[in-house]
Amino acid sequence: MSILMRVVEWFTNPAHWTGPDGIPIRLLQHVLLSAESVLIGALIALPIGIVLGHYGRFGTAAMNISNVGRAIPSFALLALSFQIFGLGDAPIIISLTALAIPPMVTNSYVAMREVDPDIKEAARGMGYRELAQVLRVELPLAVPLVMGGIRTSAVQVVATATLAALIAGGGFGRYIIDGLAQFDYTKLVAGAILVALLALATEAGLAGVERLLIPRGLRLLSSPATKRVTFKAA
Amino acid sequence: MGGRVFLDYVDPWINWDWLSSHVALLTTSLLAHLQLTVIAVAIGLAISLPVGVVAQRERFLRGPVLTLFGIFYTIPSIALFALLIPYTGLSTLTAEIGLVGYAVLILTRNVIVGLDAVPRDVIDAADGMGYRPFARLIWVELPLALPTIFAGIRIATVTTIGLITITAVIGQDSLGQLILTGLTDNFHTPLVVGTVLSVVLAFVADLSLALSQRLAVPWARAA
Numbered sequence: 001m002s003i004l005m006r007v008v009e010w011f012t013n014p015a016h017w018t019g020p021d022g023i024p025i026r027l028l029q030h031v032l033l034s035a036e037s038v039l040i041g042a043l044i045a046l047p048i049g050i051v052l053g054h055y056g057r058f059g060t061a062a063m064n065i066s067n068v069g070r071a072i073p074s075f076a077l078l079a080l081s082f083q084i085f086g087l088g089d090a091p092i093i094i095s096l097t098a099l100a101i102p103p104m105v106t107n108s109y110v111a112m113r114e115v116d117p118d119i120k121e122a123a124r125g126m127g128y129r130e131l132a133q134v135l136r137v138e139l140p141l142a143v144p145l146v147m148g149g150i151r152t153s154a155v156q157v158v159a160t161a162t163l164a165a166l167i168a169g170g171g172f173g174r175y176i177i178d179g180l181a182q183f184d185y186t187k188l189v190a191g192a193i194l195v196a197l198l199a200l201a202t203e204a205g206l207a208g209v210e211r212l213l214i215p216r217g218l219r220l221l222s223s224p225a226t227k228r229v230t231f232k233a234a
Numbered sequence: 235m236g237g238r239v240f241l242d243y244v245d246p247w248i249n250w251d252w253l254s255s256h257v258a259l260l261t262t263s264l265l266a267h268l269q270l271t272v273i274a275v276a277i278g279l280a281i282s283l284p285v286g287v288v289a290q291r292e293r294f295l296r297g298p299v300l301t302l303f304g305i306f307y308t309i310p311s312i313a314l315f316a317l318l319i320p321y322t323g324l325s326t327l328t329a330e331i332g333l334v335g336y337a338v339l340i341l342t343r344n345v346i347v348g349l350d351a352v353p354r355d356v357i358d359a360a361d362g363m364g365y366r367p368f369a370r371l372i373w374v375e376l377p378l379a380l381p382t383i384f385a386g387i388r389i390a391t392v393t394t395i396g397l398i399t400i401t402a403v404i405g406q407d408s409l410g411q412l413i414l415t416g417l418t419d420n421f422h423t424p425l426v427v428g429t430v431l432s433v434v435l436a437f438v439a440d441l442s443l444a445l446s447q448r449l450a451v452p453w454a455r456a457a
Contacts, residue, residue: 158310
């Protein structure tokens, strides 16, 4: 029987849809680990990037943090975190959060810098105070690139969370790592499909959120997709 | 932890004795890592230059090409390797297919962006001087796109060096294998050394590419 047929059979086997090693539980673990990490990362990274971008300060640092993030292998981050903090979800979330921060800082910095100075000038002329100007004028205009950073981080976190199975974590990575260890190529490929689908769904889902957040007037403009920082960690 | 025999033994972050007796292992791992990187970026560049040029010229291809590459790029490397294993095994080929693929996306995008940025006036001037389309591409447009292409090569190289550590999971020798060994043996030294060497390799590669960029395109500062 071909590998594809066996994979289809694996997916249709009800045993793989229940219990602690079933797809629903593994999905939940994968999504929870990733979501917590991206959320904590966003709470740290977005204020930094937005403030630096608004004032136009420390631009080199904001840009270079992504270069540094690219150079540190996500796998090493995960392994070191495990050696320092031991077993459990905490070391996984700590390393995934660290991974999530750089693209969000760089992208939100660029997003704020890209806001047309004339528009800021006009906002000031209309009597906006600084905070109101940031929240009601600059941020809405910065949404596409800020969301671009969140999407990049989220996809990389979902990808790297797969490797958490190497340090006894849950999630879809279990199927891949266990499949490799047991020479069970059916489980391996099934796990790979699930991970790939989850990454694509993350990207597409957040693209949908982005569309909802973009102000109506801005939707008519072409999105500056090429300005989104190139970042692949896993 | 039932069977801890060496209760008074604390694994240091660097065991210098192990290090000095494993210099050969470190060297081969570093070279294997470098080799995987060079192959991936070189083949990636050989594919992206023509693909990028064609996609930039033919407007109807650009959208589909970038979308298709974008989808491929979103797929986690470990998942891609796993999907390939039934066909290409736990091999260097499996690793390189993934690494080349990701490099191609980064590079193609920069080729397109670089060619897009060539001013219309320059193209008109080249046409007026009698350049044929292919000569214009080689002698006018590509040189002007070179800073952006170089920026892509640097990003692709550093990204590839990071991704290679993951190929340890599919049995490939690299600095990632040191990290994996450290992890499975619960032994800090190879883990720390593998990480440090990988980061150093990425920085050194990025720096030397930045320098060669300055030599190749002295008229443009690093993008």
